[in-house]
Amino acid sequence: MSKDPEYLAKLQDYYAEHRILPSFSGMGALVGMKSKSAVSAMVGRLIEAGYLAYAPDRRIQPERRFFEREIADTIQAGLPRPANDSQSEVCSIDEYLIDSPSRTVLLAIKGDSMIDAGLMPGDKVIVKKGAPAKPGDIVVAIVDNEFTVKYLEQDKTGFYLRPGNKAFPNIRAQDHLEVFGLVVGSFRKYV
Template sequence: MRINRDNEHLNTLKDYYAEHKVLPSYAGIAELLGMKSRASVQQLVSRLKENGYLDNKVPRRLVPTSKFLERPLVGSAPAGFPSPAEEALGDAISIDDYLVEHPSATVLVQVDGDSMIGAGINSGDIMIVRRESRPRVDRIIVAIVDGDFTIKYLRKDKQGYFLEPANPAYPIIRPDNDLQMYGVVVGQFRKYDE
C-alpha cells in the first residue's frame, strides 16, 4: 500500500466507520478526505480493496473487512519496572479475532458487584463469555444458581461442584437445587474514564 497518504486516509475512514457504523459513499469519501476528483477516490478505494481493507460484497456499498478492524499491536509494556519506550510495530490483531472463536456461541455479560475483584474483575467490566454447558473445573464461569446469574470460579470437591468467589468477603456457593453452567469467561474489557 502506498505510504503517501493512504494510511492517513484509511485512519480517517476507520474513525468515520467507528462513529457511523457504515462507510461513506464514493462522493462521501471525496468530501471526507478533501479529494477533488472521482478518479482519485476510485484509485484509493481500489488500493484499499487490493490490500484487503475494503470489500464490496454488498452491491454498490463498501464494507470493511476484518483487516480494516484490526488494531496495531505495538509491543508489550512491563507492569513492573519501566523499560525503554520504543514503539516497535508488530502484528495487527482484530479484537474479535483474538477473543471470539465461535461468534454464534459468544455473548457479553456485564459484571455487577465485587465478588471477583481478586481475579481482576471489577463491577462494570464486560465479560466475553463462550456458551458452554460443561466448562472445565478451575475456570471462571457464568453460572445460573437457583435461577440467578453469577460469575465465579468453578470448583469441585467430594461434595460436588461449587462456585468460589475471588473476594474473601463472599462465601462459596453450593447450589440448593440447581446449578447450570451458562458459559466460560474467555476475556474481559473495561473502559476507563477519559
C-alpha cells in the same frame, strides 16, 4: 511512500463516528482528494489489501483488516516512531475475543465478588454458552434464578462455586450445579 495508511485512518475515524462509509465523493472530501477517480483507485488498493470489500449492492463495506488495531511497541517506547510502521503488530479485538459469535453472549459484572480475579463491577464478560468448563475456570452459573460469575471448583463432594474475593463464601448447589457458560474474556470501558 503511499499515503494509503493515512487515508485508511481517516476512513476508520469516519466509520467509528458514523458506523457507515461515505460515498466516493464523500471519501474524496474526507481525505482531501479532488477527483473520484483517485478515490476509486485508492478504494481498489484498499480492497486489494483486505481492508475494504464490496457489499452485495456494490457499496463499499469494511473488511476484516479494517478493524485491526495497532499494538504499541514496548521496546521503543521513548523513541519517535519510524515512518514505515508496516512492521508494527496489529490485533483485531473482536476476532481476538470472540470465536463463535452465535454461542457468545455478554454479561455485566455486578458486585465485587470476583474482584481478585480482576473482574470489577460494570466489567463485561464474554460468555461462551455451553462450552465445557473444568475446575479453575471462571463460569457463569445459575443460582437462585440469577446469573452469577464465579470460579468453578471441584472437591470430593463434587462441584462448587468459589468467589474471587475472600469476603464471600463458596456456593454449593443442593442437587446439581447449573453452568450456563464459560467466561472466555472480559472487557471494560473507562467513562
